Amino acid sequence: MSTPAVRMNALTKTFAAPVGSHGPPVKAVDAVDLTIRPGEVVAFLGPNGAGKTTTVDMLLGLTEPTSGSVEVYGVSPRRAVAAGRVSAVLQTGGLLPDFTVRETVRAVAALHGRPDRVDHVLERAGLGELAGRLVQACSGGEQQRLKFALALVPDPDLVVLDEPTTGMDVGARRDFWDTMRADAAAGRTIVFATHYLAEADEFADRTVLMARGRIVADAPTVEVRAAYGGRSVTFRPPPEAVHPEGVDPAWLEQVRDRLAPLGVTDLDVSSASLEAAFLALTATPEEALR
Numbered sequence: 167m168s169t170p171a172v173r174m175n176a177l178t179k180t181f182a183a184p185v186g187s188h189g190p191p192v193k194a195v196d197a198v199d200l201t202i203r204p205g206e207v208v209a210f211l212g213p214n215g216a217g218k219t220t221t222v223d224m225l226l227g228l229t230e231p232t233s234g235s236v237e238v239y240g241v242s243p244r245r246a247v248a249a250g251r252v253s254a255v256l257q258t259g260g261l262l263p264d265f266t267v268r269e270t271v272r273a274v275a276a277l278h279g280r281p282d283r284v285d286h287v288l289e290r291a292g293l294g295e296l297a298g299r300l301v302q303a304c305s306g307g308e309q310q311r312l313k314f315a316l317a318l319v320p321d322p323d324l325v326v327l328d329e330p331t332t333g334m335d336v337g338a339r340r341d342f343w344d345t346m347r348a349d350a351a352a353g354r355t356i357v358f359a360t361h362y363l364a365e366a367d368e369f370a371d372r373t374v375l376m377a378r379g380r381i382v383a384d385a386p387t388v389e390v391r392a393a394y395g396g397r398s399v400t401f402r403p404p405p406e407a408v409h410p411e412g413v414d415p416a417w418l419e420q421v422r423d424r425l426a427p428l429g430v431t432d433l434d435v436s437s438a439s440l441e442a443a444f445l446a447l448t449a450t451p452e453e454a455l456r
């Protein structure tokens with residue numbers, strides 16, 4: 167079997183309680199075991215404070231685990247980063263405002279010894295036409311695309327993205343994911359943390375759901391949705407059956423009657439969603455009882 171792209175073993179990170187709070191230490195990541203194969207596209211989903219960013223930071227060697235281990239392509243994250251095998255688009259980390267887009271990419275490409283990659287990554291990130299623009303004149307979404315271009319400079323085997331489409335409009339978000347999809351099809355491994363359930367749903371083969379530092383679900387995205395979000399049949403009713411207050415109940419009754427001979431019972435108009443799975447799996451025990 168080939169070396170996994172990522173292997174986490176009982177990965178744990180504990181932070182001291184904030185100064186003055188006298189509380190117990192915070193277990194941001196709690197004994198996480200996770201293996202990711204080359205070429206997988208994995209979404210990390212979870213509510214605020216679930217431990218996604220801390221996990222990503224350890225994956226990139228930015229933070230050392232308190233205990234347990236993480237390897238990237240069989241070596242420590244730092245070695246993998248130094249070898250250009252993994253790179254990231256992070257929420258934090260500034261760009262230089264007085265550089266143009268092209269100058270920024272050129273500088274990073276020089277650091278990596280890959281000046282040949284400048285035009286290619288500008289194109290991949292959809293920045294060809296913006297290459298001459300100053301960074302400070304770029305919108306938030308355009309700056310995010312620039313960070314993405316920088317991450318592609320070393321031609322990494324693994325790209326780690328923390329909330330990559332923050333600040334992008336719908337069109338830019340779609341273009342971004344089209345690019346990522348093409349890269350994944352070409353064999354790049356992609357791990358991304360997101361708050362957008364729809365992005366995990368549309369893009370990730372596999373969803374890892376985190377809550378309170380632990381993995382609460384880890385399965386193909388379609389299975390997570392089906393197992394916890396319920397299955398549903400959706401359809402578009404004819405316009406005459408749709409009233410301002412909703413679907414005409416008499417019309418729905420007719421549908422039920424006609425479907426009954428087919429063995430369909432308990433027809434319900436509801437949409438199964440990853441959101442339902444997300445809420446079911448990440449609720450605290452107290453919330454779940456409500």
Ligand SMILES: Nc1ncnc2c1ncn2[C@@H]1O[C@H](COP(=O)(O)OP(=O)(O)OP(=O)(O)O)[C@@H](O)[C@H]1O
Nearest residue numbers: 181182192194212213214215216217218219220221
């Ligand atoms: N440097 C730190 N010092 C103390 N506690 C921290 C530190 N970094 C993170 N934490 C705590 O660890 C827990 C996990 O945080 P983390 O940022 O990993 O969550 P997250 O899932 O990425 O959240 P978000 O979706 O809000 O970005 C939180 O309770 C957070 O307050």
